[in-house]
Amino acid sequence: MAPMVDRRSFLQTLGGAAAATSLAAQPARRYDLLIRNGEIRDPSRGYKQRADVAVNDGRIAAIEAAIPVESGIEVIDAKGLLVCPGLVDLHTHCYHSATGLGVEADPIAARSGVTTWVDAGSFGYDQTPGFRRFIVQPAQTRIFGYVYLYPSSRNPDIDPVKYARGNVRATGQAVLDNRDILLGIKMQVGANMNGRYSYDLLKVARELCDEFRIPMMAHISFAPPETPQVLELMKAGDIVTHAYNGHTLGLVDREGKLRPGVQQARARGVVFDVGHGLGSFNFPAARRLLDAGFPPDTISTDIYNLNINGPVYDMPTTMSKFLHLGMSFDDVLARSTWNPGKVVNRVEGMGTLTPGAPADIALLEIEDGEFRLVDSQKNAVTAKRRVVSRLAFCRGKRIRATL
Ligand SMILES: [Zn+2]
Structure with missing residues (x-):
């Protein structure tokens, strides 16, 4: 019988301690992070099955039925998640x-995914x-922005249309010059704030977006202007936000009929957020819109x-409200990951779990029980399920509430 060879001392005689360590360690440590035993949900390709996810250098390296536990440096057991x-x-x-x-993103991200x-x-x-230096760069999460084209002050001496006309060029140029973090401009439209956010102001924004070929996000609230007037000014890639409000500048009337121009706007690529x-979120209005076949994008x-x-709390709570309204979890998830990822359109694969995509991952759970959910007008429902986040990773690193 051959004598037992001490592998470590054998390697040391070949190349010293360093060689011994690296050669011995290599086969067991291939992935920075390994998330095992979870149920994978990737709405971008309808992928739904139990599998393991391996992460290297901030990207999804592999998704396979069973990846050996020894191959992960950090291993998370996601059983039941x-x-x-x-x-x-x-x-x-x-x-x-x-x-x-403003709220600080990272601490909320750590608990909300x-x-x-x-x-x-x-x-x-x-x-x-300042947004780049103090908000985007230090954050563990990814952060982007839409800049506004209206005066921040409510000083009645500042005419919003004049302000916007005076700042059109600088705003458009800033969006182009900071394309890595700025997505477009944000407008408010509606009769609140003493009519400062008028139809004429929105027209200035339309001209800016056409000239610089950038999208706008428009917030809707109270008429005037009327819904069809606003939607006429919205083009493919623009976003209408507060779309499930119960106000006069909304998408649906009290009888549950979509207002004119809503379907046409969706058909030409306007995004409803x-x-x-x-x-700006109203259970009765949202119910009427879902009944009319108009779920959010x-x-x-x-x-x-x-x-x-309250009443917002966080993203999982908002998702839970749409679960309660009857949307499937997969439909809710697609509208909270893949769809908005396409709107952001700055990081390839963001909002998906495909190999090669950034390792931005949320470990979620659907809890059963009785949960009180409240809308913006204090309408309360008791939901039987809610979405919660257990752990979140951005660029392959666990998001921590504090660093
Ligand atoms: Zn807002």
Whole structure:
């Protein structure tokens, strides 16, 4: 019988301790992160099955039925959890500490699974450098923004149309110059704020977006202008947010009929977004829209510091409201990952779990029980299921509430 060879000392005689370590370690440690035993849900390709996910260098390296546990440096057991693309919230206010409404993305992301945040009009073009330096760059999550083209001040001496005309060129140019983080412009439309957000103001935005070939996100609230007038100015790739509000500038009338121009706008590629917020999500209106066959293209929170402790709370709570209204989890998930990822359109594969895609991952769970959910007008329902997030990763790294 041959004598037992001490492998370690054998390798040391060949190449020293360093060689021994690397040669011995290599076969067992191929992946930075291994998420095992979860139920994978990738709405971008209708992939739904139990499998393991391996991550390397911030990207999805493999999705296979069984990947050996030894091949992961960090191993997460996701048994009983849904392994989903990281959530993409298309309407937030996360320019924290510098704008009135801003919340800090990372601590909320750690508990809610939102790996991509889009700030929807917390700042004008001239605050873009601060947005990049103090919000986007230090964040563990991905952050993008739409800049507004209206005066931040409610000072009645500032005429919004004049302000917009005076800032059109600088705003358009800023969006083009900062394409990596800016997606377009944000407008408010409606009779609130003493009619400051008028039809004429929206027309200035239309001209800007045509000239610079950039999209706009328009918030709708109270008529005038009327819904068809607003929608006429919206083109493919533009976003109508607060689409499930119960106000006069909304998509559906009290009898449940879609207002003129709504279907046509969707048909030509206008995106309809939830943007829940403090005033803009209404259960009866949402029910009427779903009954009329008009689900949202994207589900988003419009989260800010006045609604974070209710009624919005977070993205999983907003998703739960659409689950309660009868949408399937897969439909809700597609509108919270893949669809808004396509609107952002800055990171290939974002909002999916395909090999090669960024490893932005949320481990979600659907809880059974009795959960009180409240809309912006204090209408309450008792839901039998709710979505919760257990763990989130962005670029392959676990998002932590504090660093
Ligand atoms: Zn908003």
